[in-house]
Amino acid sequence: MKNIYSNIFSFNKKTLNKSVASLKKGNVVGLPTETVYGLAGNAYSKKAVKKIYSMKKRPKKNPLIVHYLNHTDADKDVILNNDFYRLYKIFCPGPITFVLKKKNKSKIQSLVAANLDSLAIRFPSHTTTRSVLKRLNFPLAMPSANMASGISPVNAYDVANEFKKKIELVINGGDSKIGLESTVISLIDKPQILRPGVIGLKTIDKFLKVKIIKTNSSIRSPGMMKKHYSPGIPVILNQKSAKENCALITFGKRYKDRPNFFNLSKNSDLKEAASNLYKTFRKIKNQGYKKIHVVKIPNKDIGIAINDRLKRASN
Numbered sequence: 001m002k003n004i005y006s007n008i009f010s011f012n013k014k015t016l017n018k019s020v021a022s023l024k025k026g027n028v029v030g031l032p033t034e035t036v037y038g039l040a041g042n043a044y045s046k047k048a049v050k051k052i053y054s055m056k057k058r059p060k061k062n063p064l065i066v067h068y069l070n071h072t073d074a075d076k077d078v079i080l081n082n083d084f085y086r087l088y089k090i091f092c093p094g095p096i097t098f099v100l101k102k103k104n105k106s107k108i109q110s111l112v113a114a115n116l117d118s119l120a121i122r123f124p125s126h127t128t129t130r131s132v133l134k135r136l137n138f139p140l141a142m143p144s145a146n147m148a149s150g151i152s153p154v155n156a157y158d159v160a161n162e163f164k165k166k167i168e169l170v171i172n173g174g175d176s177k178i179g180l181e182s183t184v185i186s187l188i189d190k191p192q193i194l195r196p197g198v199i200g201l202k203t204i205d206k207f208l209k210v211k212i213i214k215t216n217s218s219i220r221s222p223g224m225m226k227k228h229y230s231p232g233i234p235v236i237l238n239q240k241s242a243k244e245n246c247a248l249i250t251f252g253k254r255y256k257d258r259p260n261f262f263n264l265s266k267n268s269d270l271k272e273a274a275s276n277l278y279k280t281f282r283k284i285k286n287q288g289y290k291k292i293h294v295v296k297i298p299n300k301d302i303g304i305a306i307n308d309r310l311k312r313a314s315n
């Protein structure tokens, strides 16, 4: 097979050095995380941050998440409070992002946070990205490695297909286990979920002293644009069937195997469904379908995050 993926590298000492050198020069690289793949750059470097926005064609008002190895590193840039430490102890490193007040003396480029006085921070658990972070004396601004408003990549090939030759290096860390972006929670004032993820509100609530506020759609994350996570073809929700030329995304064992049926989880396992969602969108698109119907997905646990993404994909 012709190697069209000359920019994808497996992870070893040599490619670790290569990515570290590239990041130190202010370049951006594709890195694996447990949620989705990210487009990483030095959060203290104007050159790197500008490059992230321009490569993704991302609106400047949509702030980026900054990734750290641990809370000691994050303490340089944000004010860490008790709620943060409670959740950090339980869930980190892992698929949760905290929005906190930025410190005045922080070296984070103001463009990273879209000139807000808050900052979103995350501690990814993927060992590859942690190895990279260990070698750096700066944190990584890292949005999902896809063009703005599209679907997040869940493996190295998705990233390379998204940016083609424009990305010089993607580290292959296998399929992202979770397959959906991190839960985003604001811990400024009262805790509030800004983006649902695999760690759900009910799970988080147990570890906080005050109740999480139910999200009011008008004060969500600035990046939670109505149209987002779009596969680029119409997505229609709560359907029961689809004609042959339309793909049907199904869930559970009552759906038959048909060429145009794509089951997210035959066992009705929402975790499995979450990890298959973006993969399935890409597969359907690649097979040339012009439209996607989706059956009703239970709106509980991880289903809440799945339905959030589906709703935005359908806008």
Ligand code: TXA
Pocket: 033, 035, 036, 037, 038, 039, 062, 063, 064, 065, 097, 099, 113, 116, 118, 119, 120, 122, 124, 142, 143, 144, 145, 180, 181, 182, 184, 194, 195, 220, 221, 222, 223, 224
């Ligand atoms: O799982 C993830 O979080 C992935 C991996 C790569 O870490 N990253 C990711 O980044 O999903 P991105 O840029 O695609 O999504 C960042 C989300 C956006 O909805 C953005 O609006 C929100 O985080 N966000 C970032 N900074 C914020 C801030 N200061 N206040 C409120 N929301 C913020």
Ligand code: MG
Pocket: 143, 144, 152
């Ligand atoms: Mg994204």
